[in-house]
Amino acid sequence: MTPARSALARSDEDESPTPAAATRRLTGAQVALESLLLEGVDTIFGYPGGANLWLYRYLPEYPELRHVLVRHEQGGAHAADGYARSRRGSVGVVFATSGPGALNLVTGLATAYMDSVPVVAITGQVPSTAIGTDSFQESDVIGSTMSVVKHSYLITRVEDVAPTIREAFHVARTGRPGPVLIDFPKDLQAALTDFAADTTPVRLRSYPAPPAPDGAKLRRIADLIRQAQRPVILAGRGVIISHAEEELIALAHRASIPVGWTLLGTGAFPLRDPLALQMVGFMGAGYTNKAVCNADLLVMIGMRCDDRVTTRLDSFAPAVEHLVHIDIDPAEIGKNVVPHVSLVSDAKAALRGLLPLVEPKREHRWLTQIDQWREEHPVRYVNHSGLLQPQDVLREMYARCHDEAIVLADVGQNQIWAALWFDYARPGLFINSGGTGTMGYAFPASMGAKLANPDKTVFCVTGEGGFVMNMQEMATMVENNIDVNVVILNNASLGMVRQFQDDFYGGVRSAVDLRHTPDFVKLGDAFGMRAMSTSRLEDVPRLLDEAMAHRGPVLLNFDIDPEANVYPIVPLGKGMLDFVEAS
Amino acid sequence: MSQTRLLSVLVENRPGVLQRVASMIRRRGFNIDSLSVGPTEDDTISRMTIAVHVGRQQAEQATKQLAKLIDVVTVDDITGLRSVAHELVLVRMHTPPEHRAEVLQLVEIFRGRVVDVAASTSIIEVTGSQEKIDNFIELMRPYGIKELARSGAVALVRGEQARIRLVDFDINGGRQTDDARPAASAETDTTGTV
Numbered sequence: 001m002t003p004a005r006s007a008l009a010r011s012d013e014d015e016s017p018t019p020a021a022a023t024r025r026l027t028g029a030q031v032a033l034e035s036l037l038l039e040g041v042d043t044i045f046g047y048p049g050g051a052n053l054w055l056y057r058y059l060p061e062y063p064e065l066r067h068v069l070v071r072h073e074q075g076g077a078h079a080a081d082g083y084a085r086s087r088r089g090s091v092g093v094v095f096a097t098s099g100p101g102a103l104n105l106v107t108g109l110a111t112a113y114m115d116s117v118p119v120v121a122i123t124g125q126v127p128s129t130a131i132g133t134d135s136f137q138e139s140d141v142i143g144s145t146m147s148v149v150k151h152s153y154l155i156t157r158v159e160d161v162a163p164t165i166r167e168a169f170h171v172a173r174t175g176r177p178g179p180v181l182i183d184f185p186k187d188l189q190a191a192l193t194d195f196a197a198d199t200t201p202v203r204l205r206s207y208p209a210p211p212a213p214d215g216a217k218l219r220r221i222a223d224l225i226r227q228a229q230r231p232v233i234l235a236g237r238g239v240i241i242s243h244a245e246e247e248l249i250a251l252a253h254r255a256s257i258p259v260g261w262t263l264l265g266t267g268a269f270p271l272r273d274p275l276a277l278q279m280v281g282f283m284g285a286g287y288t289n290k291a292v293c294n295a296d297l298l299v300m301i302g303m304r305c306d307d308r309v310t311t312r313l314d315s316f317a318p319a320v321e322h323l324v325h326i327d328i329d330p331a332e333i334g335k336n337v338v339p340h341v342s343l344v345s346d347a348k349a350a351l352r353g354l355l356p357l358v359e360p361k362r363e364h365r366w367l368t369q370i371d372q373w374r375e376e377h378p379v380r381y382v383n384h385s386g387l388l389q390p391q392d393v394l395r396e397m398y399a400r401c402h403d404e405a406i407v408l409a410d411v412g413q414n415q416i417w418a419a420l421w422f423d424y425a426r427p428g429l430f431i432n433s434g435g436t437g438t439m440g441y442a443f444p445a446s447m448g449a450k451l452a453n454p455d456k457t458v459f460c461v462t463g464e465g466g467f468v469m470n471m472q473e474m475a476t477m478v479e480n481n482i483d484v485n486v487v488i489l490n491n492a493s494l495g496m497v498r499q500f501q502d503d504f505y506g507g508v509r510s511a512v513d514l515r516h517t518p519d520f521v522k523l524g525d526a527f528g529m530r531a532m533s534t535s536r537l538e539d540v541p542r543l544l545d546e547a548m549a550h551r552g553p554v555l556l557n558f559d560i561d562p563e564a565n566v567y568p569i570v571p572l573g574k575g576m577l578d579f580v581e582a583s
Numbered sequence: 584m585s586q587t588r589l590l591s592v593l594v595e596n597r598p599g600v601l602q603r604v605a606s607m608i609r610r611r612g613f614n615i616d617s618l619s620v621g622p623t624e625d626d627t628i629s630r631m632t633i634a635v636h637v638g639r640q641q642a643e644q645a646t647k648q649l650a651k652l653i654d655v656v657t658v659d660d661i662t663g664l665r666s667v668a669h670e671l672v673l674v675r676m677h678t679p680p681e682h683r684a685e686v687l688q689l690v691e692i693f694r695g696r697v698v699d700v701a702a703s704t705s706i707i708e709v710t711g712s713q714e715k716i717d718n719f720i721e722l723m724r725p726y727g728i729k730e731l732a733r734s735g736a737v738a739l740v741r742g743e744q745a746r747i748r749l750v751d752f753d754i755n756g757g758r759q760t761d762d763a764r765p766a767a768s769a770e771t772d773t774t775g776t777v
Contacts, residue, residue: 142599146606151653154599171653206595206656331647334640 023196028158029054029189032122033062035165038197041093042066043083043451045076049097050137052124054189068451068480071472073101075444077108078470080119082445084112084177085431086406087452088243091172092119098126099137102183103144107438109179110148114435115264116241118177120168121149127187128156141183150178158191162198170202175210176329177241210328213345213353220341221299222357224322228297230366231257234280234309237264237434238302238327238347245427247351248301249273254355256363258370260288262303263419264434272425277370278379281309281576283416286377286568289576291370292317299324302347305336306435313337315575326350379420379568382582387561388537390414390489394421396540397459397487400548403428405457406449410442410466413495416566418461440469446484447477457485457548464490464517464557474527477553485547486555488520491562499565504572520557535559585638587616589668591738592631592649593656593747596622600654604631607652613637613645617670617735628656632668632737657747661740668738671710672720673698677727678705686726693719704729 026034032055036044043066048056059067070076073096080092092112096102102123112119125131126138142152151171153164161184168180225231239248245268252259252275259269260277269276278285280292292298298320303309305325310316316337317323325332325339326347333342343350381391394417401407403425409418409432422430431449433441446460467488477484498512524531530550532543540558547554567582594600601620608615616634623630637645642660650658678686683705690697695709709719713736720731740746 143602146603147610156598204653207653329651331644331651333647335644338640 023194025192026195027054027058027189028155028161028184028191028193029058030061031158031161031193031195032165032184032189033058033065034195034197035162036093037062037064038199039091039165039169041091043068043448044093044095045070045079045083045448046095047073047076047097047101048095049101049124051098051126051186052095052101052122052184052189054186055095055122055124055184066451067095068447068476070444071475072470073104074108074440075447075470075473075476077105077119077121078111078438078441078444079448079451079473080121081108081112081115081117081441082408082431082448083452084118084448085115085445086429086449088241089173090118090452091169092117092448094119094121095123096121097124097137098141098186099139101137102141103139105181106145106148107436109145109181111433111436111438111441112179113148113150115237115433116177117179118172119179120165120172121179121181123181123183124189125154125183125185128185129187131185141181145181148179149181150176152181152183154183155185155188158188158193161188161193162195166198167202167204170204171207175207210346211344213343213350215353217341217343218350218353218357221324221343222354222359224297224324224341225255225257225299225358226361228322229363230295230319230369231255231297231299231363232277232291232295233257233259233299233301234292234303235259235261235265235268235301236303237262237268239265239268240302240427240429242302242328242346242348244302244348244351245269247348247355249427251351251355251358254360255358256361256367257299258291258367260284260292262309262434263415263432265303266419266422267424267428267430270426270428271423275367279419282311282570283308283420283566283568284579285379285420286579286581287370287373289570289579290373290377293576294319294369296321297324298322299326300337300339301326301350303327304332307336310336310576311570312573312575315577377568377579377581380582381564381567383561385561385563388535388540388558390417390491390558390560390564391421392537393487393489393540393558393560394418394461395423396544397461398423400544401428401457401459405459406431406453407459407461408432408442408446408449410460410462411437411439412463412466412497413491413499413564413566414461414463414466414489416496417489439466441466443467443486444470444473444476446486447473447480447482450482450484451480458483460484460486462486462488463495464488464492464520465494465514468517471523474524474529474553474555478528481552483551484553485544486553488555488557490517490520490557490559491564492517492559493562495564496566499569500572502565503569520555524555529553529555531555531557533557533559585636586642586662587634587636588642588645588660588662589666589736589738590631590633590635590646590649591659591661591740591746592633593623594629594631595654595656596627596629597654600629601631603652603654604633604649607648608633608635608645611641611644611648613641619735619737621737630737632735634736659747661738661746664740665742666738666740668712668736669710670713670716670734670736671708672716672731672733674707674709674720674723674728675704675730676707676723677703677729679703682726686723689719689722695719
């Protein structure tokens with residue numbers, strides 16, 4: 001008995017077998033596709049090649065599995081990521097062939113890993129007998145991806161295909177979610193094995209279920225909330241992953257606690273709520289940073305507290321008497337900031353446990369103080385040039401979202417603008433690559449988001465730099481008529497880098513000029529994608545209305561003020577209260 | 584302040600586990616002083632004994648990040664506990680007849696043994712704590728060390744009870760106890776079942 005086998009062995013033989021589940025003789029490829037169906041998969045983003053041809057040989061026999069042929073594997077990984085983020089509970093799936101195909105997934109896997117997104121990547125591998133011989137399109141995919149996946153598997157026996165896929169989905173979607181890679185040698189795709197549907201829950205001794213929130217700690221946190229005079233909650237992506245927005249709103253209102261959020265927590269708490277702060281940190285709102293720095297109790301929920309949140313570490317929440325950190329991943333507790341009270345728990349379970357323990361209260365003085373900071377330090381922009389400002393476009397866009405659109409942002413200035421002007425009366429989905437900051441993420445991810453949510457409006461906010469990084473997916477968008485409204489905020493430069501060079505690197509502009517970018521209207525034409533462009537404020541509403549009325553993908557290019565900057569911003573190396581505002 | 588922590592790690596006996604552990608440790612910026620891995624009484628589980636050089640705050644991170652790896656069953660930081668942590672060294676010594684008796688006397692003191700003898704060299708085996716092995720090597724050096732191979736430490740905590748009982752980890756289930764560190768139970772025979 002090999003160890004791998006015993007560890008994967010199911011308990012069927014020991015327990016009374018579930019009825020039905022007729023055993024069939026299938027190829028490994030068929031078993032994989034059957035297994036995907038059992039996991040509830042309906043969409044696969046992928047790209048065929050020599051080492052996954054058996055999967056593609058049988059794929060047409062499974063019409064329930066919609067295959068979207070992307071034009072680059074990176075686009076496939078991001079699309080699977082966008083699919084999973086926008087339809088909570090689902091797992092994004094991407095196929096790639098061996099060697100270059102699989103290696104093209106690396107950035108997408110890293111993006112999903114940093115932001116805790118459940119994705120399963122199934123990569124073809126050269127035949128098991130050829131592994132290690134440097135055969136054509138062979139690469140060590142397990143080794144190459146090890147640090148950017150939650151877990152990975154190399155299938156070594158065809159009997160392991162079904163249990164491996166079940167385990168992979170279980171690992172991807174439970175606990176702190178993340179990407180899982182399955183490397184699937186070609187000969188095992190073709191080999192025959194017995195298959196019977198197994199839907200018993202996966203249990204792994206080395207991967208225990210997250211603990212229920214500790215009652216004593218919940219009471220301690222409730223007690224701290226009762227005693228606090230200047231409480232603040234910060235919400236991260238964990239709140240969104242566990243679908244805990246309603247619980248968060250309930251807790252905030254019960255004890256009158258202002259709520260700020262991280263970039264990835266944007267959408268977890270509605271901006272129009274009277275208790276809403278704004279994004280925190282490096283490019284967060286000044287009034288959020290002031291609230292955090294003056295709080296006597298700070299409750300961080302479902303967040304990593306990384307350097308973009310804390311700015312200079314010693315400047316983070318200096319007045320805090322009790323720092324509470326709630327996260328499902330014990331390794332996040334104390335990694336960057338050492339809390340006084342920590343709770344390892346799913347955000348929703350923690351908030352549900354906390355709610356009945358928290359006494360209703362009002363903190364008029366603190367809320368009045370925060371209202372004053374909100375007035376003193378609003379998120380604002382100033383138009384010095386008379387040119388179209390990115391915020392003009394975003395405000396019009398958000399006005400058309402009616403609280404139920406899904407907005408994806410790329411990376412750079414467009415990302416921060418889109419986050420700061422995200423304006424919803426109810427929690428909503430704002431999706432972006434917050435951890436890795438992967439330029440080129442938003443456009444392919446928006447394909448996934450739309451396919452996962454056909455009834456919702458999907459906006460993709462990007463820059464002309466990030467868009468061209470994965471613009472090949474225009475072909476996929478058009479082929480599948482994926483109804484995404486793409487908003488390019490075109491400042492003819494790598495704006496965030498340009499702003500950093502201007503402000504923090506002696507004003508030397510180096511390699512940031514992007515005036516040599518395609519004419520996006522002609523580019524749209526070339527791909528068969530509806531495209532419009534303007535540089536005038538008065539055209540913005542019309543273009544957005546036309547895009548929304550059009551049933552299919554639309555590219556909107558807005559030539560904005562090339563000198564527009566992100567504010568507020570904390571200069572590099574400075575502290576949370578040293579934020580610079582628009583002036 | 585940095586220090587060496589001794590971690591006793593039980594992992595699934597699967598291909599690639601060593602790479603996962605080593606890769607995580609490297610990525611997080613910890614330094615491995617030594618690492619030894621081998622089978623346990625359960626053939627589905629291997630034990631890694633890792634001496635890792637970390638800053639004070641990193642010690643907890645190293646443990647937590649290790650525990651997070653899917654193939655890692657338990658991580659036990661046994662630094663500072665009463666434990667037996669032994670290394671093994673094989674030394675090929677220059678042992679011409681005129682020095683042989685002297686060298687063998689020292690070997691005797693260290694409770695080492697000669698495992699191979701040739702005309703002018705011998706291979707000597709010594710096991711023990713890192714300090715003991717260090718001392719032995721220093722004493723041997725003047726006599727002429729021809730070649731040396733040394734293992735990392737393997738360790739078990741002293742006392743009556745198995746510190747982590749594999750029976751508490753159902754092969755198909757999660758851990759039976761909350762913190763994977765069952766305190767001494769009423770049962771006397773833990774060795775029989777693990």
